[in-house]
Amino acid sequence: MLRWISASVLSLLCLTGATAEPLPAARQAQLHDLLVQDCGSCHGLTMRGGLGPALLPETLRDQPRELLIDTVMNGRPDTAMPPWAPLLSRAEAAWMIDELRRGISP
Amino acid sequence: MKPARSCPALLLTLCLVCLPNAWADNLRGSGDLALVVERASGTVQIVETSGNTSLCRVDGLGDLSHASAVFSRDQRYAFVFGRDGGLSKVDMLTCRLVARKLQAGNSIGGAISQDGRLVAVSNYVPGGVKVFDADTLEQVADIPATWGKDQTSKVIGLVDAPGQRFVFSLWDAGETWVADLRDPAHPVITKFAGIGRNPYDALITPDGRYYIAGLFGEDGMALLDLWNLDAGVKRILPDYGKGEKKLPVYKMPHLEGWAIAGRRAFVPAVGRHEVLVIDTDTWELAGKIPVHGQPVFVMARPDGRQVWVNFAVPDNDTVQVIDTRSLRLVKTLKPGKGVLHMEFEPRGEEVWVSVRDLDQLQVYDTATLEKRTTLPAQKPSGIFTSARAQRIGL
Numbered sequence: 001m002l003r004w005i006s007a008s009v010l011s012l013l014c015l016t017g018a019t020a021e022p023l024p025a026a027r028q029a030q031l032h033d034l035l036v037q038d039c040g041s042c043h044g045l046t047m048r049g050g051l052g053p054a055l056l057p058e059t060l061r062d063q064p065r066e067l068l069i070d071t072v073m074n075g076r077p078d079t080a081m082p083p084w085a086p087l088l089s090r091a092e093a094a095w096m097i098d099e100l101r102r103g104i105s106p
Numbered sequence: 107m108k109p110a111r112s113c114p115a116l117l118l119t120l121c122l123v124c125l126p127n128a129w130a131d132n133l134r135g136s137g138d139l140a141l142v143v144e145r146a147s148g149t150v151q152i153v154e155t156s157g158n159t160s161l162c163r164v165d166g167l168g169d170l171s172h173a174s175a176v177f178s179r180d181q182r183y184a185f186v187f188g189r190d191g192g193l194s195k196v197d198m199l200t201c202r203l204v205a206r207k208l209q210a211g212n213s214i215g216g217a218i219s220q221d222g223r224l225v226a227v228s229n230y231v232p233g234g235v236k237v238f239d240a241d242t243l244e245q246v247a248d249i250p251a252t253w254g255k256d257q258t259s260k261v262i263g264l265v266d267a268p269g270q271r272f273v274f275s276l277w278d279a280g281e282t283w284v285a286d287l288r289d290p291a292h293p294v295i296t297k298f299a300g301i302g303r304n305p306y307d308a309l310i311t312p313d314g315r316y317y318i319a320g321l322f323g324e325d326g327m328a329l330l331d332l333w334n335l336d337a338g339v340k341r342i343l344p345d346y347g348k349g350e351k352k353l354p355v356y357k358m359p360h361l362e363g364w365a366i367a368g369r370r371a372f373v374p375a376v377g378r379h380e381v382l383v384i385d386t387d388t389w390e391l392a393g394k395i396p397v398h399g400q401p402v403f404v405m406a407r408p409d410g411r412q413v414w415v416n417f418a419v420p421d422n423d424t425v426q427v428i429d430t431r432s433l434r435l436v437k438t439l440k441p442g443k444g445v446l447h448m449e450f451e452p453r454g455e456e457v458w459v460s461v462r463d464l465d466q467l468q469v470y471d472t473a474t475l476e477k478r479t480t481l482p483a484q485k486p487s488g489i490f491t492s493a494r495a496q497r498i499g500l
Contacts, residue, residue: 036146037444037462038357040171041172044190045146045170048169049212050214050230051358075354087420
């Protein structure tokens with residue numbers, strides 16, 4: 001029982017760890033560029049959609065956050081959305097999703 | 107006639123003789139101009155490729171991610187197609203935005219007709235092609251890309267073809283359409299269904315004969331012979347890559363009509379670190395050239411002797427040069443992060459490279475492969491020389 005509790009505490013810590021430790025400002029700037037320039041090449045520089053769907057706050061707000069992070073990390077099979085796991089950590093993907101939900105400008 | 111009265115007449119005569127000379131001193135041609143898209147700021151920069159200098163900047167063109175341009179046949183005007191559905195007409199000589207129209211919600215590219223009178227735009231939303239009068243930008247035709255049960259498809263790979271035709275493909279539907287606009291009010295459409303899953307871009311050969319669509323959803327490419335529409339669409343390179351695992355694709359490759367050198371076509375492989383070589387007599391795979399990353403643009407120098415390649419994220423700081431005789435890499439250049447596009451000058455002695463993250467345009471000598479000039483630009487992407495005005499499919 002004790003082991004189970006400590007394991008869940010540990011996993012809870014790991015889960016929240018993603019947001020608890022803020023990304024360095026320099027990395028945030030890089031990720032913002034990645035969002036605008038590279039995500040933007042399919043989703044539109046202003047995130048209003050292109051080959052890929054729109055990524056505006058109102059289109060993302062009702063989707064579960066973890067599902068959106070999964071989509072970034074693993075991509076969507078049979079679509080043009082690639083898995084970003086080779087280039088991004090989960091914490092970085094989470095930061096990008098949060099940025100998109102707040103709304104970004106180029 | 108009194109002398110007093112003849113004086114103004116004399117002056118007038120003098121002026122009529124001397125004015126054209128004064129004007130001529132201020133005139134310039136437009137055959138050596140190029141337009142550079144500055145995607146984040148919604149501006150374009152006009153440069154000249156004789157002395158490699160910047161002439162001016164035009165603003166107010168909207169969302170220019172993935173923007174491209176075609177030119178009026180007199181090489182004075184550029185038509186710029188923006189992602190936000192904006193169609194902008196720029197006077198490159200006076201440096202003014204002369205007309206702008208938000209013609210759709212989301213667009214991807216365009217083409218100008220054989221006779222220069224029609225400009226067509228391909229749209230994602232609403233999916234289809236709209237055609238405009240090149241003088242006024244008034245809409246003359248609307249071709250919705252309908253398929254299946256009342257669905258519309260995103261349209262990609264729009265090019266002009268001889269016979270006042272436009273050719274384009276439907277991403278969602280997997281179709282290629284040929285639109286004959288000899289009577290602009292009544293386009294005649296010939297549709298080819300089942301060309302393959304998710305055509306992502308297309309090229310037309312420089313002679314305007316073959317239209318080739320690349321397929322994202324499966325291996326191979328779809329070839330249409332515009333001299334023989336009855337033969338239908340033929341699949342080429344069908345077995346290429348069968349059973350091999352593709353890498354994630356972080357940037358859709360582009361196909362452009364001039365990546366053809368002699369009897370070989372050079373195209374980017376999708377999801378692989380390779381440039382494919384196709385024999386244009388048999389349309390069979392003639393070779394694969396391993397390269398630094400996933401190719402985005404594969405561009406042949408106008409004489410066909412070299413092919414220059416840039417790459418998708420995370421390898422977009424690199425450009426590689428391939429010798430088309432030996433099919434070997436001859437040089438790996440590192441212009442800087444965010445190399446988005448390359449454009450050769452019309453006879454190929456120099457090539458312009460846009461380097462987004464350095465806010466630079468770099469001009470390379472294609473004989474020495476050395477950098478000659480660097481010009482500042484705001485997050486530059488596409489570079490388009492006015493010489494495209496005289497080429498089929500561009």
